[in-house]
Amino acid sequence: MAQTIEHTATATAGRYLTFRLGTESYGVQLASVREIIRLCPITPVPRMPSHIKGVINLRGTVMAVLDLRAKFRLDHAEMGERTCIIIVQVNIPGSNSTMMGAMVDAVEEVVQLTQAELEATPDFGSGTDTQYILGVATIRGGVKTLLDIQKIFLEEGTIAISSNPKLDK
Amino acid sequence: MSVISSFSNVASAVEHLGLIAEELAFVAPNEDTGLLSINRSVMELSDLIHPETPEPIKAAVLAAKGWMDSSLDNGCKLSAATIESLGKWHGWMDAAMEATRLGEKCPDVLPEWSSKDAGAIPGKIATKVAQEPEAAKDLGEEPAITLNLDSDRDLINEFNGESAELLANIEQGILVFEENPDDSGTIDSIFRAFHTFKGGAAFLHLGAIRDLAHDLESMLDAIRKKELRINSDITDLILAGTDALKSFSREITAQLRGVGAGTPILVPTLELRERAKSATKGGSAAPLGKAKAPAAAPVAAAPKAEAAPAAKPAAPAAAPAAAKPASATPPAKAPVKAAAAGAGAGGGGGGEGGATGFVKLDTGKLDSMVDLVGELVIAQSMVVQNPDVQKINSLQLARCLRQLSRITTELQRNAMSLRMVPIRGVFHKMSRLVRDLGSSTQKQLTLILDGEDTELDRNIVEKLGDCLIHMIRNSCDHGIENPTDRAAAGKPPVGVIHLSAAHQRGGIVIRVQDDGKGLNTEKILAKATERGLVKPGAVLSDSEIHSLVFLPGFSTADIITDLSGRGVGMDVVQRNIDSLRGKVEITSTPGKGTTFTIVLPLTLAIIEGLIVGIGTDRYIIPTLAIRESFRPRAGTIYTVQQRQEVVNVRGKQTPILRLGNHLGRPVRAVNPEEGIIIVVESGDAARGILVDELIGKQEVVIKSLGKTFEHQNLLAGSAVLGDGWVGLILDVDTLVRLTPPPIKTVAAA
CATH class of the missing domain: 3.30.565.10 (Histidine kinase-like ATPase, C-terminal domain)
Incomplete structure (x- = not known):
């Protein structure tokens, strides 16, 4: 239970961009979203965790793309017609901000969430990792999970990867 | 809030203090290391001061400025005492900044900083005071400067190029300022220009230039502090001063070209300095020559006075005659020098610019241009390789495309060479x-x-x-x-x-x-x-x-x-x-x-890389590290303990690294005979890297992979390939060290 209270960030009212992963709906603060691009060729980077999809070239800038499905350990799905990449500006403390992409199944809409629509993350018990969840919002009967996208990317931004080879056989 | 605004920008002040701290780590007594950088930061700090700045901070910054000035005047060396004071000063400033930021009262300034002689080198009595006689009766011998072309040629060249620009700015600025005497921005920029000039001259031990710039700077400082109001005499004096400095500059240019190299350069400055000093104290800036005009010229030695009119026909009428001898030279060389100076003057404003042949520009702009050219090259090859374009069967189009690629290649080469020094x-x-x-x-x-x-x-x-x-x-x-x-x-x-x-x-x-x-x-x-x-x-x-x-x-x-x-x-x-x-x-x-x-x-921006294919992936190996590549014949590869493979490369058994396996990516060449071995080396180590195919050799613009991948050492970066895809650049250093002896691998896993 202690795990769920690891961070104190909670969702605040404001504009959110919502998107789908499978049948679920998620939201991220619009302020950190730079743009949304259609799926483009992604160069896989070897020896990376599976949720690091690879790198793309966005008008000359090379940036990492995260597969949010893999990150949250959802079922694997084929990339569809509506699959797209949300480009997020990540502010790294003590450094310049950088851009990264998050691959999602489909982008839904931009919504204005009021404080009344926001709810703290429910206590799922210790089995569920909620450290990236800011809260949930109920809009028109649907539940949207609000993600701390900065935190997700910040952690990915500093993942340590062992360069020691496994014996691939 | 008002407290924060009182030091107009605490954040930038803190930044400058940080720079000073960095420099302080490297300074050494009686050396010039870091002096100019510290000086610049102190200048920036003093520019941040405005009327609401707390008195102690003001005093401290001024004290530091004084030390820097004295150090510059003192043969450009930081004395041990100055360094010690700077260290103490920096600690105090840090504390004061912190207090300001928190809105607390700032600590009291150390008494020695607020005292009158806060400009003197600590532990040393001001050396300059003595040489300031009240009357300008005998100005003494004009100091000459001698260029040390052997060891400082490049520095001098740089200084000279910069000075032409600074002087142009000063001239322009002072005319603007005369129109709007309340424009503090202009006077600040003129002041700064003189200061930079002085710093450069002091660094190169060009005493006469330094002293003149120093005195003019002091006068400008008084104007800046509103202790002195500008009038036409002062404007004339500043213009005359810049003319004198220009004469130096012209002489230096000539010597850099080899005309009379090494001979002392003499331009009368004493009279100008006296006027500047007198103006600073509130006296007249008018030419001393007004009272004793005939006397003033001879001071600068007779032959030069004769050469002067020829060298400087375009002298502004307002300028006093005594300041004018443009090209003061030892008599023997006079004709040559006068001609050289005359040529410079004849060229007018363009003369200085043409002399150096350099354009100063913002490095940020240069870098972004080089980046853009890189993008252009990629875009160009994307067009050429586009399948739709390739379907068009037109000779004319093919010719145009060839022309395009020639131009882009040439452009890229030129852009790259801009960064080469x-x-x-x-x-x-x-x-x-x-x-x-x-x-x-x-x-x-x-x-x-x-x-x-x-x-x-x-x-x-x-x-x-x-x-x-x-x-x-x-x-x-x-x-x-x-x-x-x-x-x-x-x-x-x-x-x-x-x-x-x-x-x-x-x-x-x-x-x-x-x-x-x-x-x-x-x-x-x-x-x-x-x-x-x-x-x-x-x-x-x-x-x-x-x-x-x-x-x-x-x-x-x-x-x-x-x-x-x-x-x-x-x-x-x-x-x-x-x-x-x-x-x-x-x-x-x-x-x-x-x-x-x-x-x-050679450059950080591009490398020449060999593009290799593994399965459907493409990787780039810097050609710098590649010794050779070949398709291994059957039977030339041996295994060691069934784990490692070696191949004979020019008589040396070289371990093979199956790149695809190592990267955990699917491969096409299961047998080494189906693939290509690329022999890479780094230091003493060499490896035969087994890949599926060679795709081509290409110059690529290196892009950082960003924070996400900075903890891995397998990839050195990435590059956008001709088709817009990202190719990953392998770090050869890692590759050759990677293939681990089996025993260690087991241990690591």
């Missing part, structure tokens, strides 16, 4: 350093320079400077023995440091070689063991021991000197070189000397 500037700074080190260590040193014309990326040159300083200090302090020890070892008394640069295999090799006592491996090992860097009893090869000196905090010096021994230094070298994607190696023979070898890429 000769290494000479850095090298010459080193000769200064060695000269200074020699006198402070009581050793006899000579520096031999080689390959100064070697060009490399200016970003590299900038970082290289620091590395060389550390290595040369290290050589002087630890390497070269003192004359008695040298004599005992049967060596000539003069220690020789050989600094060379050369192109080698598409990169740059820089060597620092000394003929000193060499590295003491036993001592290094003992020290490393003592610090727990090496396990007691470990057996290391000599080269492994040598590389220990690059560890942070490592120093074998028993005594910490000003020069080295603090344990920072060689790890800075290693870090800087790493960040430049270069390598540094040490070889050392006891009693014979030590050689540092730095291998650097």
Whole structure:
């Protein structure tokens, strides 16, 4: 239970961009979203965790793309017609901000969430990792999970990867 | 809030303090290292002061400014006392900034900073006061300047190029200022221009220029502080001053071109200085010559006065006659000089610009242009390789496309060359350093320079400077023995440091070689063991021991000197070189000397890479590291313990690294005979990298992979390939070290 209270960030009212992963709906603060691009060729980077999809070239800038499905350990799905990449500006403390992409199944809409629509993350018990969840919002009967996208990317931004080879056989 | 605004921008003040702190870490008594940088930061700080700034901070900044001024006036050396004061000052400023930020009252200023003589070098009485006689009756002999073209040619050239621009700014600015005497921005910029000018001149020991700029600057400072109001006399004086400085500049230009090189340059400045001083004190800035006009000209020696009218026909009428002799030269050379100066004056404003042939521009703009050209090259090849375009069967289109690619290639080459600068500037700074080190260590040193014309990326040159300083200090302090020890070892008394640069295999090799006592491996090992860097009893090869000196905090010096021994230094070298994607190696023979070898890429922006295919992936291997590539014949590959494979490359059994397997990516060439082996090497290690196919060789613009991948060392970066895809650049250094002996792999897993 202690795990769920690891961070104190909670969702605040404001504009959110919502998107789908499978049948679920998620939201991220619009302020950190730079743009949304259609799926483009992604160069896989070897020896990376599976949720690091690879790198793309966005008008000359090379940036990492995260597969949010893999990150949250959802079922694997084929990339569809509506699959797209949300480009997020990540502010790294003590450094310049950088851009990264998050691959999602489909982008839904931009919504204005009021404080009344926001709810703290429910206590799922210790089995569920909620450290990236800011809260949930109920809009028109649907539940949207609000993600701390900065935190997700910040952690990915500093993942340590062992360069020691496994014996691939 | 009002407190925060009182030091108009605390954040930027803190930033400048940070810069000063960095520089302070490297200063040494009686050296000029860091002086100009600190001076600049102090200037910036003093620009941040405005009326609401708390009095103590104001006083402290002014005090620091005073120290910097005196240091500049004092042969451009930071005295030990100044350094100590700066250290104390910096601590105080930090505290004061913190207090300001928190809205607290700032600490009291130390009494010695607020005192009247807050400009004097601490611990030394102001030296300048004495030489300021009240009356300008006898101005004394005009000081001449002599250029040290042998050692400072590049610095002088740079200074001269810069000065033309500064003087133009001053002239322009002062005219604007006369119209709007309340425009503090303009006066600040003029003041700063003079200050920069003075700094540069002082650095090059151009005394007469420095003094003139100094006095004019002091006068401008008074105007800036509203103690003095500008009038036409002052404007005239400033213009006359800039004219005099321009005359110097023209002479310097001529000497740089080889006209009368090395002869003293004499331009009358004393009269101008007197007027500036008198104006600063609130007196008249009018030409002294108004009272005694006939006397003023002869002061500058008769022959010159005659040469003057010819050299400077276009002199503004407002300027006083005595300030005018443009080209004051020793009589023997007078005709030549006058002609040269005349030519310069004839060219008018363009004369100065044309003389140097340089354009100053913002490095940010340059970098972004180089980036854009890189993008253009990619876009161009995307068009050419576009399948739809390739379907069009038109000779004309093919011709146009060829033309396009020729132009883009040429453009790229030109853009790249813009960033290339000769290494000479850095090298010459080193000769200064060695000269200074020699006198402070009581050793006899000579520096031999080689390959100064070697060009490399200016970003590299900038970082290289620091590395060389550390290595040369290290050589002087630890390497070269003192004359008695040298004599005992049967060596000539003069220690020789050989600094060379050369192109080698598409990169740059820089060597620092000394003929000193060499590295003491036993001592290094003992020290490393003592610090727990090496396990007691470990057996290391000599080269492994040598590389220990690059560890942070490592120093074998028993005594910490000003020069080295603090344990920072060689790890800075290693870090800087790493960040430049270069390598540094040490070889050392006891009693014979030590050689540092730095291998650097030519440029940071592009590399030539071999694009290889593995499955559906493409990777880029820098050609710099590739020795050869071949398709192995069946039966030439042997296995060792069924785990490792080796292939005979020119008589040497070379381990094979199956790249696809290693990267965990699907491959097409299951048997080595179906693939290609690329032999790469780094240092002493070599590996045969097995890939599926060779796709092509291409120059690629290196893009950083960003934070996400900075903790891996398998990839050195990425590049956008012709079709818009991202290709990953492999780090060869890692690759050759990676293929682990089976035993270690098991241990690691």
